[in-house]
Amino acid sequence: MKKIVLMGNPNVGKSVVFSRLTGATVITSNYPGTTVDFSRGRMCLGKDRHEIVDAPGTYSLDPSNRAEEVALEMFQEADLVIVVVDATNLERNLFLALQILEADRPVVVALNMWDEAQHSGILIDVERLERELQVPVIPTVALSGEGIRELVRRLDEALTPRRPGRLTDDARWVRIGEIVRNVQQVTHRHRTLSDTLSEASIRPLTGFPIAVLVMIGALWLVTGIGELLIALVFDPLFELYTPVAMALSSWLGPGILHEVLIGTLIDGRIDYVQSMGLLTTGLYVPFAMVLPYIITFYAVLAVFEDSGYLPRLATLFDTIFHRFGLHGFGVIPIFLGLGCNVPGVLAARSLETGKQRFIATTLLAISVPCMAKNAMVFGILGPYGPRYILMVFGALAVVFVAAGLVLNRLLPGDSPEICLEIPPYRRPDPMTVLKKVWMRVGGFVREAIPFLFLGILVVNLLHALGVLGMLGLLFAPVVQAWLGLPGETTAALVIGFLRKDLAVGMLLPLGLTPEQLVIATTLLTVYFPCVGTFAVMFKELGARGLVKATAFMACTAVLVGGLMRIALLGL
Amino acid sequence: METLLPALTTGTEAVILRLAGGSSFRKKIGEMGLREGVRVRLVAKHLLGGPIVIEVSGREITLGRGMAAQIVVTVPAT
Numbered sequence: 001m002k003k004i005v006l007m008g009n010p011n012v013g014k015s016v017v018f019s020r021l022t023g024a025t026v027i028t029s030n031y032p033g034t035t036v037d038f039s040r041g042r043m044c045l046g047k048d049r050h051e052i053v054d055a056p057g058t059y060s061l062d063p064s065n066r067a068e069e070v071a072l073e074m075f076q077e078a079d080l081v082i083v084v085v086d087a088t089n090l091e092r093n094l095f096l097a098l099q100i101l102e103a104d105r106p107v108v109v110a111l112n113m114w115d116e117a118q119h120s121g122i123l124i125d126v127e128r129l130e131r132e133l134q135v136p137v138i139p140t141v142a143l144s145g146e147g148i149r150e151l152v153r154r155l156d157e158a159l160t161p162r163r164p165g166r167l168t169d170d171a172r173w174v175r176i177g178e179i180v181r182n183v184q185q186v187t188h189r190h191r192t193l194s195d196t197l198s199e200a201s202i203r204p205l206t207g208f209p210i211a212v213l214v215m216i217g218a219l220w221l222v223t224g225i226g227e228l229l230i231a232l233v234f235d236p237l238f239e240l241y242t243p244v245a246m247a248l249s250s251w252l253g254p255g256i257l258h259e260v261l262i263g264t265l266i267d268g269r270i271d272y273v274q275s276m277g278l279l280t281t282g283l284y285v286p287f288a289m290v291l292p293y294i295i296t297f298y299a300v301l302a303v304f305e306d307s308g309y310l311p312r313l314a315t316l317f318d319t320i321f322h323r324f325g326l327h328g329f330g331v332i333p334i335f336l337g338l339g340c341n342v343p344g345v346l347a348a349r350s351l352e353t354g355k356q357r358f359i360a361t362t363l364l365a366i367s368v369p370c371m372a373k374n375a376m377v378f379g380i381l382g383p384y385g386p387r388y389i390l391m392v393f394g395a396l397a398v399v400f401v402a403a404g405l406v407l408n409r410l411l412p413g414d415s416p417e418i419c420l421e422i423p424p425y426r427r428p429d430p431m432t433v434l435k436k437v438w439m440r441v442g443g444f445v446r447e448a449i450p451f452l453f454l455g456i457l458v459v460n461l462l463h464a465l466g467v468l469g470m471l472g473l474l475f476a477p478v479v480q481a482w483l484g485l486p487g488e489t490t491a492a493l494v495i496g497f498l499r500k501d502l503a504v505g506m507l508l509p510l511g512l513t514p515e516q517l518v519i520a521t522t523l524l525t526v527y528f529p530c531v532g533t534f535a536v537m538f539k540e541l542g543a544r545g546l547v548k549a550t551a552f553m554a555c556t557a558v559l560v561g562g563l564m565r566i567a568l569l570g571l
Numbered sequence: 572m573e574t575l576l577p578a579l580t581t582g583t584e585a586v587i588l589r590l591a592g593g594s595s596f597r598k599k600i601g602e603m604g605l606r607e608g609v610r611v612r613l614v615a616k617h618l619l620g621g622p623i624v625i626e627v628s629g630r631e632i633t634l635g636r637g638m639a640a641q642i643v644v645t646v647p648a649t
Contacts, residue, residue, distance in 0.1 A: 059599075089604075092604040169601065173606060202614065204616075204621075318633070319617055328622065416635075419599065421603060422632065
């Protein structure tokens with residue numbers, strides 16, 4: 001079994017080629033740095049099975065961030081390398097290609113985005129390029145699958161070119177110049193609508209108004225369609241389910257099993273938010289409160305990613321993000337974090353320094369609400385009107401800015417400047433968008449449901465043992481004096497660590513005022529992220545980093561809680 | 572006329588004369604296609620010392636102002 005590694009510059013379509021070769025689906029987008037870790041898959045070639053590895057994109061074999069280090073490690077383990085080259089940008093892509101060709105490994109070159117090159121008037125003599133590079137070169141359009149069969153067929157022909165050893169960087173550029181002159185012809189290209197749009201969305205004067213419109217539009221779509229989905233699909237489904245659950249409830253009769261499966265009946269009826277049974281709240285919270293927003297958010301995100309808008313947004317936000325010790329690319333982890341913090345933390349890998357990664361991760365955890373947190377805020381404060389919801393998001397925005405400014409001052413280390421390639425706008429392919437939404441929604445269901453069930457079990461168990469009551473009493477002085485909330489809120493804060501959305505059902509029965517609910521929900525989003533985010537923060541920042549981040553979060557939570565209490569409830 | 576990249580006005584085309592700065596910087600932006608003799612066009616300049624956007628062989632690249640100030644260019648007489 002051979003190990004075949006896909007290598008190439010960022011955003012040339014390696015992951016799309018990978019999906020085509022293995023049939024596996026991996027997340028792909030139109031911006032550099034979507035793949036920060038490698039994915040493995042299998043492929044059959046004749047009778048042999050091979051392992052295929054999709055490495056993160058890199059400009060050269062001399063890594064300048066963690067994702068590029070991963071790419072280099074993958075390369076060193078490779079038995080055969082498929083170099084994916086962007087045909088619309090041959091010259092720059094050849095640098096990595098030549099470096100790989102000098103490194104004594106069998107290579108095949110996939111000349112990807114062949115269609116786009118032709119549309120933009122770039123003619124490449126493939127046969128000549130094969131002679132120049134001394135390895136097979138196959139034009140491909142990975143998005144449509146064109147050329148992939150040919151690529152697979154010619155993998156056996158992979159060659160290790162005979163070369164006079166490693167070139168210096170300058171000599172390599174000279175060589176690239178020769179090759180490009182020999183194989184490529186560029187006819188004059190007219191300005192297209194896409195060029196005009198691209199410039200308008202990246203210039204400050206036009207870019208900011210466009211960004212504001214795009215953001216409002218995105219928010220409107222996510223919440224509007226989410227609400228529609230709940231009203232038209234998910235709530236009616238649960239109405240159909242209620243008689244079944246009620247029948248089960250009366251069949252079980254009172255007892256421990258009823259408590260766990262159905263939970264507490266409120267006025268003789270199931271209350272899906274407050275009953276706290278596995279088959280009532282345990283199903284309703286993930287499916288009818290969070291899932292609809294997850295679906296719409298990921299659909300909008302996929303369109304953002306595949307169109308290529310995010311790097312433009314990164315450029316616009318660069319100046320502001322510098323004040324927080326980040327640069328514009330920080331927009332991408334933050335954006336992903338709005339769906340779920342876990343992929344957001346992983347995306348922070350594309351940032352160059354430890355300081356930037358720490359700041360991005362900590363900001364995500366304390367002030368970027370994931371969809372489960374958002375659903376919680378909407379679920380609790382929705383009945384009191386948008387004013388209170390805005391208070392929570394306003395508070396989070398202030399926390400984001402303040403924490404960013406403080407962390408930037410507090411932490412040693414560098415915050416390098418942005419250096420980001422802007423991909424051309426592309427029309428998102430509906431099938432790719434659907435597949436991506438399907439994968440991410442599947443990921444949510446697989447990860448969230450076990451934690452929700454566990455959370456509900458823990459609530460019931462702690463409740464039965466009287467621990468929740470004790471915790472409430474223990475923390476009551478602090479919670480009452482500092483936050484102006486009843487002692488029982490402690491239980492909701494504890495359970496919020498497992499699943500934020502579950503805390504809704506625990507806050508509602510306490511009969512808090514809207515102002516108190518604003519404090520409690522803001523605190524629930526600020527004080528700690530969920531268990532899943534903690535685990536991935538540990539992986540990315542290490543134990544020391546996590547302890548530092550946690551200490552910062554705890555201080556922020558105490559401060560924010562106290563300030564909000566003064567602002568909303570008075571002293 | 573020899574000048575630094577951020578001093579160009581939006582829309583101007585220029586040719587890179589040389590790259591100042593450390594070797595790792597030169598290497599990094601060289602890998603993105605910014606080398607001596609390459610034609611660039613200034614697409615956008617952001618306020619308050621923000622980044623600049625240039626076009627190099629049909630591709631746009633966003634660069635921090637400090638990095639851009641290491642790039643010496645000349646505007647060819649038309």
